[in-house]
Amino acid sequence: MHSEQEIVQQLSAAGFRITQARRAIIQVLLSAQDCLTPADVYERARLLSPNVGLVTAYRTLELLSDMGVVRKIHGDADCHGYAIIGHGHRHHLTCRRCGRVEEFEGCSLSELFERVRLESGFAIVDHMLEVTGICPDCQSLEHQAG
Amino acid sequence: MHSEQEIVQQLSAAGFRITQARRAIIQVLLSAQDCLTPADVYERARLLSPNVGLVTAYRTLELLSDMGVVRKIHGDADCHGYAIIGHGHRHHLTCRRCGRVEEFEGCSLSELFERVRLESGFAIVDHMLEVTGICPDCQSLEHQAG
């Protein structure tokens, strides 16, 4: 799990400055349970640091994305969200109902990729696996609702 | 593999009209080797039917997407492309260099999903797997180039 401290150090080490705005945005991302659009980040960051601008949300998300701290989440409908990447994790599990995002590890796709490589001749470079479902909380709400 | 005929029948059966514009757009999608943005579809469709408008490209892609004929392809950078869905296929393999898209079947993720379900409590509803790599043609170009 990333902490604010770790991320700040990572930015600092790479020569980037630690500003109010960046701190606020990092805190927002760390405390988010779901994935956030630049506009979401903007809105929430203002609560922590009132004159953060939308443009800074864009710029900081891009920076954090380049640094590998955050990554874009692609749902079929909404493909403009970002979420923090946990250590070594790469895949997201999104709740269809409430939008909550969890991560999971170990996607064990190597066999599949080997097959794909043999069949297609492609050299596999990267992959993205996004899973959607209904989270436990929403499942119980559903049962209550009938 | 979908054919123009099959798609036309599918639309027709669902009560949609078969217009010049729709035919042109379907042909464009069928003949595309890579995934296309609405703007791409617009440009190419005009070659077949000169007064197709951009708006129609948007509207037709949405329609075809609802009908399950086409689906959005999500690359990390570009998430606005669409490609035809082959029968029963659901996953795409994109070449990083030339953008060519192929499909593959049988993603054999059921074991993984079972594990994710047990660990997270989520009821898995859907998933999206996008793989990127270098296609055979681009691999040989690379070798030639040094």
Next chain:
DNA sequence: TTGTGTGCAAAATCTTTGCACTTCG
């Protein structure tokens, strides 16, 4: 003939850029 579908232009969104001012280091 009829109303779905179209193209155009305009509006609404979303994202990027330019620039003077702030602020971290």
Next chain:
DNA sequence: CGAAGTGCAAAGATTTTGCACACAA
């Protein structure tokens, strides 16, 4: 102090909407 970073406003893209006309059925 100096340059990276910021916020604002404006420009650029992208996507959606309104409306009169066209054309499948």
